[in-house]
Amino acid sequence: MQRDDLVFAGYCDWAGLVRGKAFPAADIAARLKRGVGLTHSNIMMSCFGPIMTTPFGTTGDLIARPDPAAHVAVPFDDGTAERFYLSDLQNTDGSPWECCPRDFLRRAITALSAFGLTLHVSFEQEFVYTGIEDRPGSTYALDAFRRQDVFGEALTGAFSAAGLGPDSFLPEYGRRQFEVTIAAEPALRAADRAVIARELLRGVAFRLGHRAILAPMLEEGGVGNGTHIHMSLWEGETPITYDPARPYGVSARAAPFFAGVLEHMPAITAFSAPSVASYYRLTPGRWAPVTANLAVQDRGAAFRVSPIFATAEEPAARQFNLEFRVADAACCPYLALGALIQAGVDGLTRNLALPAPDAPAALLPRTLQEALAALEADKATARWWSATAMHAYLAFKSAEVASLADLSPSDICARYAAVY
Ligand code: GLU
Ligand code: MG
Numbered sequence: 001m002q003r004d005d006l007v008f009a010g011y012c013d014w015a016g017l018v019r020g021k022a023f024p025a026a027d028i029a030a031r032l033k034r035g036v037g038l039t040h041s042n043i044m045m046s047c048f049g050p051i052m053t054t055p056f057g058t059t060g061d062l063i064a065r066p067d068p069a070a071h072v073a074v075p076f077d078d079g080t081a082e083r084f085y086l087s088d089l090q091n092t093d094g095s096p097w098e099c100c101p102r103d104f105l106r107r108a109i110t111a112l113s114a115f116g117l118t119l120h121v122s123f124e125q126e127f128v129y130t131g132i133e134d135r136p137g138s139t140y141a142l143d144a145f146r147r148q149d150v151f152g153e154a155l156t157g158a159f160s161a162a163g164l165g166p167d168s169f170l171p172e173y174g175r176r177q178f179e180v181t182i183a184a185e186p187a188l189r190a191a192d193r194a195v196i197a198r199e200l201l202r203g204v205a206f207r208l209g210h211r212a213i214l215a216p217m218l219e220e221g222g223v224g225n226g227t228h229i230h231m232s233l234w235e236g237e238t239p240i241t242y243d244p245a246r247p248y249g250v251s252a253r254a255a256p257f258f259a260g261v262l263e264h265m266p267a268i269t270a271f272s273a274p275s276v277a278s279y280y281r282l283t284p285g286r287w288a289p290v291t292a293n294l295a296v297q298d299r300g301a302a303f304r305v306s307p308i309f310a311t312a313e314e315p316a317a318r319q320f321n322l323e324f325r326v327a328d329a330a331c332c333p334y335l336a337l338g339a340l341i342q343a344g345v346d347g348l349t350r351n352l353a354l355p356a357p358d359a360p361a362a363l364l365p366r367t368l369q370e371a372l373a374a375l376e377a378d379k380a381t382a383r384w385w386s387a388t389a390m391h392a393y394l395a396f397k398s399a400e401v402a403s404l405a406d407l408s409p410s411d412i413c414a415r416y417a418a419v420y
Contacts, residue, residue, distance in 0.1 A: 008084035009036045009066045012101060012195045014396055015047035016274070016332045016420070020064055020087065035065035035087065043089070043099050044396055047275070047330065047419050052399035055392050062097055063090045070192045074161045074200065082158070082203045086192050098386040099393075101334035102188070108341035108384070109187050115348050117240070117257075119341055120232050120321075121190035124181045125329065126172055126225040127201060128218055131210030134175045144171035148178065151208055155180060158200045164193050173287075174223030184230065184321070187337055194227070194333040214329035215420040216273070217280040220409040224281030224288050227328050229272075229337065230306065232321040233257060242320035247354060248296055248305050249320065258294065258303065258322060259354045260347015261340055262361075265292035265302060265326065266374035267381050269365050271339040274397060275330035276404050277416040279367050282326065289325050293361035294354065302326050302364065326364060329420050342384045368401050 007028060010020035021036040040056035066085030074082040089100035096103035112119060129148055138144035145152070148171075156166040165183030172179045182197060184190065201212040217224050232241045233254045243251035250258060261268065273282060281288050287299050295301035304323040308316045327336050346352075355361070365371035372394055375381055382390070404412050 005081075005083060007031075009064050009087050010084050011064050011087045011089055012332050012334065013045065014043055014099075014101065014332055014335065014393060015045065016330050017045075017047060018084070018086075018195060018199055019045065020084075025083065032066055032068060035063035035090070038062050038064055038089075040097075040099070044392065046396070046400055046403070048400075048403070048415065052403055053395050055388070055395065061092055063092060063094070064088070065090050065094075067102075067192075069189075070196075072162050072196055072199075074158045074203075076158075076207055078207060080207065082162075082200065084199070086195060099389045101332050101338075102191075104385055104389075105188055105191055105334040105338035105341070108338040108345065111345045112341050112348075115345070116235055117233050117348075118235075119187045119337075119344075120184045120234055120239075121187050121337060122167075122182060122184035122230040122321075123190060123194035123197065123333065124179060124226075124228040124230070125194075125197060125201065125214065126174075126177060126179045126227070127329070128174065128176045128213040128225065129178050129205065129210065130176065130213065131205065131208055132176050138171065139173050140171050144178075149208075151204065151210070152178070154208070155201065155204045158204050159197065162196055162200060164197060164200075172223075174225075177223060177225070184232070187341065191333040191337050198329060213417050213420065215413070215416040216275060216278045216328035216330060217413050218417050219413050220280055222413075224286050225328060226281070226288055226325060227331065229324040229327055229340070230321045231324060231340070239317045239320065241322070242308075242317040244316070247357060248294060250305070250322070250354065255354045256347040256350070256352045257344035258347065259352035260345065260350070261324070261343045262292055262294060262303065262355065263352060264339075264343035264346065264378060264380060266362070266365050266371065267378035268336070268339045268343055269326055270368075270371040270375035270397065272324070272327035272331050272336040273371065274332075274335075274368065275328070275416055275420075276368050276401060277409075277413050278328050278330055279365070279371075280409060280413065281328060282364055282366075289364060291361035291363055294322070295357075299325075302361075330416065339381075339384065342381075346380050368397060372397055372401075
């Protein structure tokens with residue numbers, strides 16, 4: 001049997017899933033120029049598969065153009081490999097398509113650059129690994145670490161091969177739950193890496209005959225899988241977020257950015273926690289946020305000011321970051337991070353102040369419908385992308401909500417767990 005190497009030109013869509021087409025590896029040079037074809041309604045593909053609604057109909061052509069800077073080639077012992085690119089969605093004339101998630105993030109990064117700033121970001125991912133027996137007492141346990149067998153090492157090996165800079169792998173609090181963290185990078189690369197990390201989690205588990213389930217909640221009342229997004233602002237090579245003399249330790253220059261994120265957090269949630277099941281996670285008692293608040297070293301806050309370790313070799317200013325905890329793996333990282341940055345840019349533009357530490361915080365949306373209503377009501381978000389894209393996104397997510405209307409929360413968790 002002869003095998004040709006196939007390379008997948010993928011894009012992470014609004015459902016947070018990577019879709020695309022494969023082509024022979026021998027054609028890479030041509031495909032980097034020409035891309036692969038798709039149609040506008042592809043972006044309306046629900047996470048469950050069917051296109052539930054689309055303003056684009058059956059007409060039109062687009063290009064998914066692989067980005068050589070987002071290339072993955074990770075071989076496995078069994079002779080298979082993960083070979084894929086992440087791509088930009090472009091019109092046939094090569095201009096960015098208004099619904100392209102990577103372009104959404106790129107435009108946010110450009111808006112932030114007008115303030116002379118870049119955002120460094122790291123995504124942490126919690127997940128359930130099915131290749132381990134659920135045993136009592138295994139929370140954070142060495143025994144749970146041991147019994148996941150070679151998965152953790154194969155995963156960090158794949159991350160290293162993909163240049164992801166694995167930072168830690170740990171047994172988490174929930175049943176069969178683990179977490180993996182990677183090094184921080186500038187925003188676009190960080191979002192690419194979040195997507196690559198998810199695919200490698202799935203790809204390594206698959207080769208071992210199991211699944212890494214990233215869905216926000218596997219069962220009603222269970223332990224959530226969060227995607228925590230660590231952020232710090234930089235000017236060139238200099239981190240500028242930290243000032244120990246200021247409230248929360250956040251510098252005067254960085255404070256308006258994070259104040260903007262706090263103000264727009266209900267709208268951001270429509271991108272960062274974009275599934276119906278996301279809101280079973282964002283409930284009290286789950287170490288997940290319920291209000292749009294900022295707090296120092298509080299794992300129940302929407303924004304947690306991360307600690308600085310005096311013993312670490314890195315200077316305090318390089319360690320200092322804020323952790324956004326209102327996200328999960330149903331999100332498209334480009335949309336979630338783009339929305340965070342645009343909200344921060346609005347805060348910088350209006351020179352917003354952070355709330356006083358004892359000020360009451362607004363509740364986060366309690367359902368996806370509430371988050372979509374907050375996105376629609378927040379007029380500042382009209383600048384984040386086109387009206388066409390906004391209407392399409394609202395219709396896309398509203399159709400997802402409607403499709404689950406008759407199901408119980410536990411059935412809804414199961415539907416998402418089958419996908420993510
Ligand atoms: N599992 C929690 C969440 O859903 C987070 C627990 C932790 O702080 O690591 O976000
Ligand atoms: Mg965790």
